[in-house]
Amino acid sequence: MTTDNSSLQLEKIVPQADDFLPLLGTDYVELYVGNAKQAAHYYQSAWGFQPLAYAGLETGLDDRVSYVLVQDKIRLVLTSPLKKGGDINRHIEAHGDGVKVVALWVDDATKSYKETTSRGAESYMEPKTVKDSNGEVVLSGIHTYGETVHIFVERKNYNGVFLPGYQAWNPEYKPESVGLKFIDHMVGNVGWNEMNKWCEFYAKVMGFAQLISFDDEDISTEYTALMSKVMSNGNGRIKFPINEPADGRKRSQIEEYIDFYNGAGVQHIALATDNIIETVTALKERGVEFLYVPESYYDTVLDRVGKIDEDLAPLKELGILIDRDDEGYLLQLFTKPVLDRPTMFFEIIQRKGAQSFGKGNFKALFEAIEREQEMRGTL
Structure with a gap:
Protein backbone atom coordinates (compact mmCIF):
# COMPACT_ATOMS: atom_id res chain seq x y z
CA MET A 1 0.00 0.00 0.00
CA TRP A 169 -7.14 -11.81 4.86
CA ASN A 170 -6.69 -14.36 2.10
CA PRO A 171 -9.56 -16.88 1.93
CA GLU A 172 -10.03 -19.28 -0.96
CA TYR A 173 -13.36 -17.70 -1.88
CA LYS A 174 -12.74 -14.77 -4.25
CA PRO A 175 -15.54 -14.07 -6.74
CA GLU A 176 -14.50 -11.88 -9.67
CA SER A 177 -14.70 -8.09 -9.62
CA VAL A 178 -17.67 -6.45 -11.35
CA GLY A 179 -15.58 -3.53 -12.65
CA LEU A 180 -16.12 -0.89 -9.96
CA LYS A 181 -13.30 1.69 -9.92
CA PHE A 182 -13.62 4.38 -7.26
CA ILE A 183 -16.11 6.36 -5.17
CA ASP A 184 -17.53 9.12 -7.36
CA HIS A 185 -19.48 10.84 -4.59
CA MET A 186 -21.23 10.16 -1.26
CA VAL A 187 -24.58 11.68 -0.38
CA GLY A 188 -25.65 12.75 3.10
CA ASN A 189 -29.25 13.15 4.23
CA VAL A 190 -29.81 15.78 6.93
CA GLY A 191 -32.92 17.06 8.68
CA TRP A 192 -35.29 19.90 7.88
CA ASN A 193 -33.49 23.22 7.24
CA GLU A 194 -30.05 21.70 7.98
CA MET A 195 -28.64 21.55 4.44
CA ASN A 196 -27.16 25.05 4.46
CA LYS A 197 -25.65 24.48 7.91
CA TRP A 198 -23.71 21.45 6.70
CA CYS A 199 -22.76 23.01 3.38
CA GLU A 200 -21.32 25.93 5.35
CA PHE A 201 -19.49 23.39 7.55
CA TYR A 202 -17.76 21.87 4.51
CA ALA A 203 -16.97 25.32 3.13
CA LYS A 204 -15.67 26.85 6.35
CA VAL A 205 -14.15 23.84 8.10
CA MET A 206 -12.80 21.88 5.13
CA GLY A 207 -12.38 24.48 2.37
CA PHE A 208 -14.93 22.94 0.01
CA ALA A 209 -16.90 24.89 -2.59
CA GLN A 210 -20.48 24.47 -3.79
CA LEU A 211 -20.63 22.94 -7.26
CA ILE A 212 -24.36 22.67 -7.85
CA SER A 213 -27.63 23.50 -6.09
CA PHE A 214 -30.99 21.83 -6.67
CA ASP A 215 -34.22 23.17 -5.17
CA ASP A 216 -37.66 21.63 -4.86
CA GLU A 217 -38.51 22.79 -8.38
CA ASP A 218 -35.66 20.64 -9.71
CA ILE A 219 -36.21 17.61 -7.47
CA SER A 220 -39.90 16.96 -7.08
CA THR A 221 -42.79 14.82 -8.22
CA GLU A 222 -46.53 15.08 -7.76
CA TYR A 223 -46.07 13.89 -4.17
CA THR A 224 -42.61 14.56 -2.75
CA ALA A 225 -39.67 16.96 -2.97
CA LEU A 226 -36.21 17.61 -1.59
CA MET A 227 -33.40 20.15 -1.74
CA SER A 228 -29.75 19.36 -2.46
CA LYS A 229 -26.39 21.07 -2.75
CA VAL A 230 -23.14 19.46 -3.92
CA MET A 231 -19.93 20.34 -2.08
CA SER A 232 -16.49 19.51 -3.52
CA ASN A 233 -12.88 19.83 -2.51
CA GLY A 234 -10.41 21.56 -4.81
CA ASN A 235 -9.19 18.58 -6.84
CA GLY A 236 -12.72 17.22 -7.23
CA ARG A 237 -11.85 13.82 -5.75
CA ILE A 238 -14.20 14.30 -2.79
CA LYS A 239 -17.78 15.30 -3.59
CA PHE A 240 -20.47 15.37 -0.92
CA PRO A 241 -24.02 16.20 -2.00
CA ILE A 242 -26.15 17.16 1.02
CA ASN A 243 -29.94 16.57 0.89
CA GLU A 244 -32.71 17.90 3.09
CA PRO A 245 -36.48 17.34 2.88
CA ALA A 246 -38.79 19.85 1.25
CA ASP A 247 -42.55 20.27 1.62
CA GLY A 248 -44.62 17.84 -0.43
CA ARG A 249 -48.01 16.17 -0.34
CA LYS A 250 -46.51 12.94 1.02
CA ARG A 251 -43.47 11.80 2.97
CA SER A 252 -40.30 12.05 0.88
CA GLN A 253 -37.48 9.52 0.69
CA ILE A 254 -35.36 11.87 2.84
CA GLU A 255 -37.97 11.89 5.60
CA GLU A 256 -38.28 8.10 5.33
CA TYR A 257 -34.50 7.76 5.66
CA ILE A 258 -34.30 10.06 8.69
CA ASP A 259 -37.21 8.28 10.38
CA PHE A 260 -35.66 4.83 9.99
CA TYR A 261 -32.01 5.88 10.48
CA ASN A 262 -33.01 8.04 13.45
CA GLY A 263 -31.17 11.08 12.21
CA ALA A 264 -28.77 12.32 9.58
CA GLY A 265 -26.39 9.95 7.81
CA VAL A 266 -24.93 8.69 4.55
CA GLN A 267 -27.78 7.96 2.13
CA HIS A 268 -25.89 6.50 -0.80
CA ILE A 269 -22.46 5.82 -2.18
CA ALA A 270 -21.93 6.37 -5.90
CA LEU A 271 -19.46 3.89 -7.40
CA ALA A 272 -17.84 4.60 -10.75
CA THR A 273 -17.34 2.09 -13.56
CA ASP A 274 -15.85 2.28 -17.05
CA ASN A 275 -18.57 0.02 -18.47
CA ILE A 276 -21.93 0.35 -16.76
CA ILE A 277 -23.61 -2.24 -18.98
CA GLU A 278 -21.12 -4.94 -18.00
CA THR A 279 -21.10 -3.90 -14.32
CA VAL A 280 -24.88 -3.76 -13.90
CA THR A 281 -25.33 -7.01 -15.83
CA ALA A 282 -22.90 -8.73 -13.45
CA LEU A 283 -24.54 -7.20 -10.37
CA LYS A 284 -28.01 -8.28 -11.46
CA GLU A 285 -26.79 -11.81 -12.14
CA ARG A 286 -25.46 -11.87 -8.56
CA GLY A 287 -28.77 -10.79 -7.07
CA VAL A 288 -28.38 -7.02 -6.61
CA GLU A 289 -31.78 -5.35 -7.01
CA PHE A 290 -32.18 -2.02 -8.79
CA LEU A 291 -35.01 0.48 -9.00
CA TYR A 292 -37.46 -0.11 -11.85
CA VAL A 293 -37.52 2.50 -14.60
CA PRO A 294 -40.62 2.42 -16.88
CA GLU A 295 -39.93 1.58 -20.52
CA SER A 296 -41.65 4.84 -21.50
CA TYR A 297 -38.59 6.71 -20.12
CA TYR A 298 -36.64 5.51 -23.17
CA ASP A 299 -39.21 6.75 -25.73
CA THR A 300 -37.90 10.32 -25.56
CA VAL A 301 -34.58 10.11 -23.71
CA LEU A 302 -32.40 10.48 -26.82
CA ASP A 303 -34.42 13.54 -27.86
CA ARG A 304 -33.32 15.06 -24.55
CA VAL A 305 -29.69 13.89 -24.30
CA GLY A 306 -28.73 13.56 -27.98
CA LYS A 307 -26.33 11.03 -29.47
CA ILE A 308 -24.58 8.55 -27.19
CA ASP A 309 -21.97 5.87 -27.90
CA GLU A 310 -24.04 3.00 -26.45
CA ASP A 311 -26.93 1.15 -28.04
CA LEU A 312 -30.17 2.11 -26.33
CA ALA A 313 -31.52 -1.47 -26.18
CA PRO A 314 -29.21 -2.83 -23.41
CA LEU A 315 -29.60 0.40 -21.43
CA LYS A 316 -33.38 0.02 -21.63
CA GLU A 317 -33.20 -3.65 -20.69
CA LEU A 318 -31.13 -2.87 -17.59
CA GLY A 319 -33.01 0.33 -16.66
CA ILE A 320 -29.94 2.57 -16.91
CA LEU A 321 -30.66 6.32 -16.87
CA ILE A 322 -28.96 8.84 -19.18
CA ASP A 323 -28.33 12.57 -18.74
CA ARG A 324 -26.19 15.24 -20.39
CA ASP A 325 -24.55 18.49 -19.35
CA ASP A 326 -22.23 20.95 -21.13
CA GLU A 327 -19.23 18.63 -20.64
CA GLY A 328 -20.73 15.37 -21.90
CA TYR A 329 -23.14 12.74 -20.69
CA LEU A 330 -23.45 10.19 -17.90
CA LEU A 331 -25.10 6.84 -17.33
CA GLN A 332 -26.43 5.95 -13.88
CA LEU A 333 -28.55 3.43 -12.00
CA PHE A 334 -29.63 3.15 -8.36
CA THR A 335 -30.07 0.04 -6.25
CA LYS A 336 -32.91 -0.58 -3.89
CA PRO A 337 -31.83 -0.21 -0.23
CA VAL A 338 -29.19 -2.86 0.53
CA LEU A 339 -30.10 -3.07 4.22
CA ASP A 340 -33.22 -4.18 6.10
CA ARG A 341 -34.15 -0.60 6.92
CA PRO A 342 -34.98 1.60 3.89
CA THR A 343 -31.83 3.66 4.38
CA MET A 344 -28.55 3.19 2.49
CA PHE A 345 -28.30 2.28 -1.19
CA PHE A 346 -25.71 2.45 -3.98
CA GLU A 347 -25.51 4.28 -7.28
CA ILE A 348 -23.57 2.92 -10.25
CA ILE A 349 -22.30 5.72 -12.49
CA GLN A 350 -20.29 5.98 -15.69
CA ARG A 351 -19.23 9.46 -16.75
CA LYS A 352 -18.67 10.16 -20.43
CA GLY A 353 -17.41 13.69 -19.80
CA ALA A 354 -20.35 14.93 -17.72
CA GLN A 355 -19.52 16.47 -14.36
CA SER A 356 -23.12 16.82 -13.16
CA PHE A 357 -25.35 14.48 -11.16
CA GLY A 358 -28.23 13.52 -13.45
CA LYS A 359 -30.66 16.40 -12.96
CA GLY A 360 -32.66 15.31 -16.00
CA ASN A 361 -33.29 11.94 -14.34
CA PHE A 362 -34.55 13.21 -11.00
CA LYS A 363 -38.25 12.91 -11.82
CA ALA A 364 -37.95 9.34 -13.14
CA LEU A 365 -35.72 8.37 -10.23
CA PHE A 366 -37.98 9.85 -7.57
CA GLU A 367 -41.08 8.27 -9.05
CA ALA A 368 -39.26 4.92 -8.95
CA ILE A 369 -38.37 5.50 -5.29
CA GLU A 370 -41.96 6.48 -4.51
CA ARG A 371 -43.18 3.19 -5.99
CA GLU A 372 -40.91 1.37 -3.56
CA GLN A 373 -42.07 3.58 -0.67
CA GLU A 374 -45.69 2.82 -1.53
CA MET A 375 -44.97 -0.93 -1.35
CA ARG A 376 -43.33 -0.37 2.06
CA GLY A 377 -46.28 1.70 3.25
CA THR A 378 -44.03 4.67 4.06
CA LEU A 379 -44.96 7.18 1.34
Whole structure:
Protein backbone atom coordinates (compact mmCIF):
# COMPACT_ATOMS: atom_id res chain seq x y z
CA MET A 1 0.00 0.00 0.00
CA THR A 2 2.92 2.33 -0.52
CA THR A 3 2.23 5.43 -2.59
CA ASP A 4 4.54 7.51 -4.73
CA ASN A 5 4.34 10.87 -2.98
CA SER A 6 5.55 12.61 -6.12
CA SER A 7 2.10 11.94 -7.60
CA LEU A 8 0.28 13.70 -4.77
CA GLN A 9 0.36 17.18 -6.28
CA LEU A 10 -3.17 17.04 -7.66
CA GLU A 11 -4.56 19.59 -10.06
CA LYS A 12 -7.10 22.02 -8.64
CA ILE A 13 -10.23 21.82 -10.80
CA VAL A 14 -12.66 23.64 -8.49
CA PRO A 15 -11.11 27.11 -8.42
CA GLN A 16 -13.53 28.57 -5.87
CA ALA A 17 -12.50 25.99 -3.22
CA ASP A 18 -10.17 27.41 -0.55
CA ASP A 19 -8.44 24.02 -0.40
CA PHE A 20 -6.44 24.70 2.76
CA LEU A 21 -7.02 21.01 3.52
CA PRO A 22 -5.44 18.98 0.70
CA LEU A 23 -7.35 15.71 0.32
CA LEU A 24 -5.85 12.98 -1.85
CA GLY A 25 -8.95 10.81 -2.06
CA THR A 26 -11.30 8.58 -0.08
CA ASP A 27 -9.19 6.21 2.00
CA TYR A 28 -11.95 3.88 3.17
CA VAL A 29 -15.60 3.78 4.22
CA GLU A 30 -16.42 1.94 7.44
CA LEU A 31 -19.87 0.53 8.15
CA TYR A 32 -21.00 -0.62 11.57
CA VAL A 33 -23.00 -3.79 10.89
CA GLY A 34 -24.71 -6.50 12.93
CA ASN A 35 -22.74 -9.38 11.39
CA ALA A 36 -19.50 -8.41 9.66
CA LYS A 37 -18.66 -11.94 8.50
CA GLN A 38 -21.96 -12.31 6.65
CA ALA A 39 -21.89 -8.73 5.35
CA ALA A 40 -18.41 -9.39 3.94
CA HIS A 41 -19.73 -12.45 2.14
CA TYR A 42 -22.50 -10.33 0.59
CA TYR A 43 -20.09 -7.66 -0.69
CA GLN A 44 -17.78 -10.35 -2.06
CA SER A 45 -20.48 -12.46 -3.68
CA ALA A 46 -22.86 -9.79 -4.94
CA TRP A 47 -20.51 -6.85 -5.51
CA GLY A 48 -17.20 -8.45 -6.45
CA PHE A 49 -15.14 -6.98 -3.62
CA GLN A 50 -11.89 -8.79 -2.86
CA PRO A 51 -10.70 -9.80 0.63
CA LEU A 52 -7.90 -7.56 1.88
CA ALA A 53 -7.46 -7.46 5.66
CA TYR A 54 -8.92 -8.60 8.96
CA ALA A 55 -8.79 -7.58 12.60
CA GLY A 56 -10.43 -9.40 15.51
CA LEU A 57 -9.71 -11.91 18.24
CA GLU A 58 -6.83 -13.39 16.26
CA THR A 59 -5.13 -10.00 16.06
CA GLY A 60 -5.61 -9.09 19.72
CA LEU A 61 -8.97 -7.29 19.61
CA ASP A 62 -11.57 -8.54 22.07
CA ASP A 63 -14.40 -6.03 21.53
CA ARG A 64 -14.87 -5.89 17.76
CA VAL A 65 -14.10 -7.55 14.45
CA SER A 66 -13.44 -5.87 11.10
CA TYR A 67 -13.25 -7.24 7.57
CA VAL A 68 -11.67 -5.03 4.88
CA LEU A 69 -12.64 -5.49 1.24
CA VAL A 70 -11.27 -3.80 -1.85
CA GLN A 71 -12.19 -3.24 -5.48
CA ASP A 72 -9.74 -1.10 -7.44
CA LYS A 73 -9.60 2.17 -5.39
CA ILE A 74 -12.66 1.41 -3.20
CA ARG A 75 -12.08 0.09 0.32
CA LEU A 76 -14.94 -1.01 2.57
CA VAL A 77 -14.45 -1.82 6.25
CA LEU A 78 -17.23 -3.86 7.90
CA THR A 79 -17.13 -3.76 11.70
CA SER A 80 -19.23 -5.64 14.26
CA PRO A 81 -19.11 -5.73 18.09
CA LEU A 82 -18.01 -8.88 19.88
CA LYS A 83 -19.53 -7.98 23.26
CA LYS A 84 -22.65 -6.31 24.55
CA GLY A 85 -22.70 -2.60 25.26
CA GLY A 86 -20.41 0.03 23.82
CA ASP A 87 -20.65 2.54 20.99
CA ILE A 88 -20.87 0.07 18.10
CA ASN A 89 -23.86 -1.75 19.59
CA ARG A 90 -25.53 1.54 20.42
CA HIS A 91 -24.93 2.81 16.88
CA ILE A 92 -26.43 -0.33 15.34
CA GLU A 93 -29.44 -0.24 17.66
CA ALA A 94 -30.14 3.39 16.78
CA HIS A 95 -29.41 3.31 13.06
CA GLY A 96 -29.27 -0.28 11.88
CA ASP A 97 -26.30 -1.11 9.65
CA GLY A 98 -24.82 2.10 8.28
CA VAL A 99 -21.79 4.23 7.51
CA LYS A 100 -19.91 5.42 10.57
CA VAL A 101 -16.59 6.57 9.07
CA VAL A 102 -15.80 8.34 5.80
CA ALA A 103 -11.99 8.22 5.95
CA LEU A 104 -10.03 10.73 3.88
CA TRP A 105 -6.51 10.12 2.60
CA VAL A 106 -4.20 13.03 3.46
CA ASP A 107 -0.50 13.80 3.42
CA ASP A 108 -0.54 15.24 6.96
CA ALA A 109 -3.18 14.04 9.43
CA THR A 110 -1.95 16.34 12.21
CA LYS A 111 -2.22 19.43 10.02
CA SER A 112 -5.64 18.28 8.78
CA TYR A 113 -6.85 18.02 12.37
CA LYS A 114 -5.52 21.43 13.34
CA GLU A 115 -6.91 23.11 10.22
CA THR A 116 -10.41 21.72 10.78
CA THR A 117 -10.72 21.98 14.56
CA SER A 118 -9.36 25.54 14.52
CA ARG A 119 -12.24 26.40 12.19
CA GLY A 120 -14.89 24.92 14.46
CA ALA A 121 -14.94 21.18 13.79
CA GLU A 122 -15.74 18.99 16.81
CA SER A 123 -12.87 16.64 17.61
CA TYR A 124 -13.49 12.91 17.24
CA MET A 125 -9.89 11.69 17.53
CA GLU A 126 -6.79 13.70 18.36
CA PRO A 127 -3.80 12.87 16.15
CA LYS A 128 -2.25 9.54 17.07
CA THR A 129 0.45 7.39 15.52
CA VAL A 130 -0.14 3.66 15.19
CA LYS A 131 2.74 1.36 14.30
CA ASP A 132 3.65 -2.19 13.43
CA SER A 133 6.51 -3.91 11.62
CA ASN A 134 5.34 -2.41 8.30
CA GLY A 135 5.71 1.20 9.40
CA GLU A 136 3.41 3.78 10.90
CA VAL A 137 0.16 5.58 10.15
CA VAL A 138 -1.05 8.86 11.64
CA LEU A 139 -4.81 9.12 12.27
CA SER A 140 -7.03 11.98 13.43
CA GLY A 141 -10.73 12.66 13.15
CA ILE A 142 -13.66 15.10 13.34
CA HIS A 143 -17.42 14.83 13.58
CA THR A 144 -19.75 15.71 10.71
CA TYR A 145 -23.55 15.33 10.25
CA GLY A 146 -25.41 12.91 12.52
CA GLU A 147 -23.03 10.38 14.06
CA THR A 148 -20.88 10.22 10.94
CA VAL A 149 -17.19 11.04 11.32
CA HIS A 150 -14.26 11.84 9.06
CA ILE A 151 -10.96 10.18 9.91
CA PHE A 152 -7.84 11.65 8.29
CA VAL A 153 -5.40 8.90 7.28
CA GLU A 154 -1.70 9.67 6.69
CA ARG A 155 -0.10 6.50 5.35
CA LYS A 156 3.01 7.71 3.50
CA ASN A 157 5.27 5.84 5.97
CA TYR A 158 3.35 2.56 5.86
CA ASN A 159 3.56 -0.41 3.51
CA GLY A 160 1.32 -2.94 5.27
CA VAL A 161 -1.85 -4.49 3.92
CA PHE A 162 -4.22 -1.86 5.38
CA LEU A 163 -3.52 -0.33 8.81
CA PRO A 164 -1.46 -1.40 11.83
CA GLY A 165 -3.41 -3.99 13.80
CA TYR A 166 -4.78 -5.71 10.69
CA GLN A 167 -3.48 -8.89 9.11
CA ALA A 168 -3.83 -10.04 5.53
CA TRP A 169 -7.14 -11.81 4.86
CA ASN A 170 -6.69 -14.36 2.10
CA PRO A 171 -9.56 -16.88 1.93
CA GLU A 172 -10.03 -19.28 -0.96
CA TYR A 173 -13.36 -17.70 -1.88
CA LYS A 174 -12.74 -14.77 -4.25
CA PRO A 175 -15.54 -14.07 -6.74
CA GLU A 176 -14.50 -11.88 -9.67
CA SER A 177 -14.70 -8.09 -9.62
CA VAL A 178 -17.67 -6.45 -11.35
CA GLY A 179 -15.58 -3.53 -12.65
CA LEU A 180 -16.12 -0.89 -9.96
CA LYS A 181 -13.30 1.69 -9.92
CA PHE A 182 -13.62 4.38 -7.26
CA ILE A 183 -16.11 6.36 -5.17
CA ASP A 184 -17.53 9.12 -7.36
CA HIS A 185 -19.48 10.84 -4.59
CA MET A 186 -21.23 10.16 -1.26
CA VAL A 187 -24.58 11.68 -0.38
CA GLY A 188 -25.65 12.75 3.10
CA ASN A 189 -29.25 13.15 4.23
CA VAL A 190 -29.81 15.78 6.93
CA GLY A 191 -32.92 17.06 8.68
CA TRP A 192 -35.29 19.90 7.88
CA ASN A 193 -33.49 23.22 7.24
CA GLU A 194 -30.05 21.70 7.98
CA MET A 195 -28.64 21.55 4.44
CA ASN A 196 -27.16 25.05 4.46
CA LYS A 197 -25.65 24.48 7.91
CA TRP A 198 -23.71 21.45 6.70
CA CYS A 199 -22.76 23.01 3.38
CA GLU A 200 -21.32 25.93 5.35
CA PHE A 201 -19.49 23.39 7.55
CA TYR A 202 -17.76 21.87 4.51
CA ALA A 203 -16.97 25.32 3.13
CA LYS A 204 -15.67 26.85 6.35
CA VAL A 205 -14.15 23.84 8.10
CA MET A 206 -12.80 21.88 5.13
CA GLY A 207 -12.38 24.48 2.37
CA PHE A 208 -14.93 22.94 0.01
CA ALA A 209 -16.90 24.89 -2.59
CA GLN A 210 -20.48 24.47 -3.79
CA LEU A 211 -20.63 22.94 -7.26
CA ILE A 212 -24.36 22.67 -7.85
CA SER A 213 -27.63 23.50 -6.09
CA PHE A 214 -30.99 21.83 -6.67
CA ASP A 215 -34.22 23.17 -5.17
CA ASP A 216 -37.66 21.63 -4.86
CA GLU A 217 -38.51 22.79 -8.38
CA ASP A 218 -35.66 20.64 -9.71
CA ILE A 219 -36.21 17.61 -7.47
CA SER A 220 -39.90 16.96 -7.08
CA THR A 221 -42.79 14.82 -8.22
CA GLU A 222 -46.53 15.08 -7.76
CA TYR A 223 -46.07 13.89 -4.17
CA THR A 224 -42.61 14.56 -2.75
CA ALA A 225 -39.67 16.96 -2.97
CA LEU A 226 -36.21 17.61 -1.59
CA MET A 227 -33.40 20.15 -1.74
CA SER A 228 -29.75 19.36 -2.46
CA LYS A 229 -26.39 21.07 -2.75
CA VAL A 230 -23.14 19.46 -3.92
CA MET A 231 -19.93 20.34 -2.08
CA SER A 232 -16.49 19.51 -3.52
CA ASN A 233 -12.88 19.83 -2.51
CA GLY A 234 -10.41 21.56 -4.81
CA ASN A 235 -9.19 18.58 -6.84
CA GLY A 236 -12.72 17.22 -7.23
CA ARG A 237 -11.85 13.82 -5.75
CA ILE A 238 -14.20 14.30 -2.79
CA LYS A 239 -17.78 15.30 -3.59
CA PHE A 240 -20.47 15.37 -0.92
CA PRO A 241 -24.02 16.20 -2.00
CA ILE A 242 -26.15 17.16 1.02
CA ASN A 243 -29.94 16.57 0.89
CA GLU A 244 -32.71 17.90 3.09
CA PRO A 245 -36.48 17.34 2.88
CA ALA A 246 -38.79 19.85 1.25
CA ASP A 247 -42.55 20.27 1.62
CA GLY A 248 -44.62 17.84 -0.43
CA ARG A 249 -48.01 16.17 -0.34
CA LYS A 250 -46.51 12.94 1.02
CA ARG A 251 -43.47 11.80 2.97
CA SER A 252 -40.30 12.05 0.88
CA GLN A 253 -37.48 9.52 0.69
CA ILE A 254 -35.36 11.87 2.84
CA GLU A 255 -37.97 11.89 5.60
CA GLU A 256 -38.28 8.10 5.33
CA TYR A 257 -34.50 7.76 5.66
CA ILE A 258 -34.30 10.06 8.69
CA ASP A 259 -37.21 8.28 10.38
CA PHE A 260 -35.66 4.83 9.99
CA TYR A 261 -32.01 5.88 10.48
CA ASN A 262 -33.01 8.04 13.45
CA GLY A 263 -31.17 11.08 12.21
CA ALA A 264 -28.77 12.32 9.58
CA GLY A 265 -26.39 9.95 7.81
CA VAL A 266 -24.93 8.69 4.55
CA GLN A 267 -27.78 7.96 2.13
CA HIS A 268 -25.89 6.50 -0.80
CA ILE A 269 -22.46 5.82 -2.18
CA ALA A 270 -21.93 6.37 -5.90
CA LEU A 271 -19.46 3.89 -7.40
CA ALA A 272 -17.84 4.60 -10.75
CA THR A 273 -17.34 2.09 -13.56
CA ASP A 274 -15.85 2.28 -17.05
CA ASN A 275 -18.57 0.02 -18.47
CA ILE A 276 -21.93 0.35 -16.76
CA ILE A 277 -23.61 -2.24 -18.98
CA GLU A 278 -21.12 -4.94 -18.00
CA THR A 279 -21.10 -3.90 -14.32
CA VAL A 280 -24.88 -3.76 -13.90
CA THR A 281 -25.33 -7.01 -15.83
CA ALA A 282 -22.90 -8.73 -13.45
CA LEU A 283 -24.54 -7.20 -10.37
CA LYS A 284 -28.01 -8.28 -11.46
CA GLU A 285 -26.79 -11.81 -12.14
CA ARG A 286 -25.46 -11.87 -8.56
CA GLY A 287 -28.77 -10.79 -7.07
CA VAL A 288 -28.38 -7.02 -6.61
CA GLU A 289 -31.78 -5.35 -7.01
CA PHE A 290 -32.18 -2.02 -8.79
CA LEU A 291 -35.01 0.48 -9.00
CA TYR A 292 -37.46 -0.11 -11.85
CA VAL A 293 -37.52 2.50 -14.60
CA PRO A 294 -40.62 2.42 -16.88
CA GLU A 295 -39.93 1.58 -20.52
CA SER A 296 -41.65 4.84 -21.50
CA TYR A 297 -38.59 6.71 -20.12
CA TYR A 298 -36.64 5.51 -23.17
CA ASP A 299 -39.21 6.75 -25.73
CA THR A 300 -37.90 10.32 -25.56
CA VAL A 301 -34.58 10.11 -23.71
CA LEU A 302 -32.40 10.48 -26.82
CA ASP A 303 -34.42 13.54 -27.86
CA ARG A 304 -33.32 15.06 -24.55
CA VAL A 305 -29.69 13.89 -24.30
CA GLY A 306 -28.73 13.56 -27.98
CA LYS A 307 -26.33 11.03 -29.47
CA ILE A 308 -24.58 8.55 -27.19
CA ASP A 309 -21.97 5.87 -27.90
CA GLU A 310 -24.04 3.00 -26.45
CA ASP A 311 -26.93 1.15 -28.04
CA LEU A 312 -30.17 2.11 -26.33
CA ALA A 313 -31.52 -1.47 -26.18
CA PRO A 314 -29.21 -2.83 -23.41
CA LEU A 315 -29.60 0.40 -21.43
CA LYS A 316 -33.38 0.02 -21.63
CA GLU A 317 -33.20 -3.65 -20.69
CA LEU A 318 -31.13 -2.87 -17.59
CA GLY A 319 -33.01 0.33 -16.66
CA ILE A 320 -29.94 2.57 -16.91
CA LEU A 321 -30.66 6.32 -16.87
CA ILE A 322 -28.96 8.84 -19.18
CA ASP A 323 -28.33 12.57 -18.74
CA ARG A 324 -26.19 15.24 -20.39
CA ASP A 325 -24.55 18.49 -19.35
CA ASP A 326 -22.23 20.95 -21.13
CA GLU A 327 -19.23 18.63 -20.64
CA GLY A 328 -20.73 15.37 -21.90
CA TYR A 329 -23.14 12.74 -20.69
CA LEU A 330 -23.45 10.19 -17.90
CA LEU A 331 -25.10 6.84 -17.33
CA GLN A 332 -26.43 5.95 -13.88
CA LEU A 333 -28.55 3.43 -12.00
CA PHE A 334 -29.63 3.15 -8.36
CA THR A 335 -30.07 0.04 -6.25
CA LYS A 336 -32.91 -0.58 -3.89
CA PRO A 337 -31.83 -0.21 -0.23
CA VAL A 338 -29.19 -2.86 0.53
CA LEU A 339 -30.10 -3.07 4.22
CA ASP A 340 -33.22 -4.18 6.10
CA ARG A 341 -34.15 -0.60 6.92
CA PRO A 342 -34.98 1.60 3.89
CA THR A 343 -31.83 3.66 4.38
CA MET A 344 -28.55 3.19 2.49
CA PHE A 345 -28.30 2.28 -1.19
CA PHE A 346 -25.71 2.45 -3.98
CA GLU A 347 -25.51 4.28 -7.28
CA ILE A 348 -23.57 2.92 -10.25
CA ILE A 349 -22.30 5.72 -12.49
CA GLN A 350 -20.29 5.98 -15.69
CA ARG A 351 -19.23 9.46 -16.75
CA LYS A 352 -18.67 10.16 -20.43
CA GLY A 353 -17.41 13.69 -19.80
CA ALA A 354 -20.35 14.93 -17.72
CA GLN A 355 -19.52 16.47 -14.36
CA SER A 356 -23.12 16.82 -13.16
CA PHE A 357 -25.35 14.48 -11.16
CA GLY A 358 -28.23 13.52 -13.45
CA LYS A 359 -30.66 16.40 -12.96
CA GLY A 360 -32.66 15.31 -16.00
CA ASN A 361 -33.29 11.94 -14.34
CA PHE A 362 -34.55 13.21 -11.00
CA LYS A 363 -38.25 12.91 -11.82
CA ALA A 364 -37.95 9.34 -13.14
CA LEU A 365 -35.72 8.37 -10.23
CA PHE A 366 -37.98 9.85 -7.57
CA GLU A 367 -41.08 8.27 -9.05
CA ALA A 368 -39.26 4.92 -8.95
CA ILE A 369 -38.37 5.50 -5.29
CA GLU A 370 -41.96 6.48 -4.51
CA ARG A 371 -43.18 3.19 -5.99
CA GLU A 372 -40.91 1.37 -3.56
CA GLN A 373 -42.07 3.58 -0.67
CA GLU A 374 -45.69 2.82 -1.53
CA MET A 375 -44.97 -0.93 -1.35
CA ARG A 376 -43.33 -0.37 2.06
CA GLY A 377 -46.28 1.70 3.25
CA THR A 378 -44.03 4.67 4.06
CA LEU A 379 -44.96 7.18 1.34
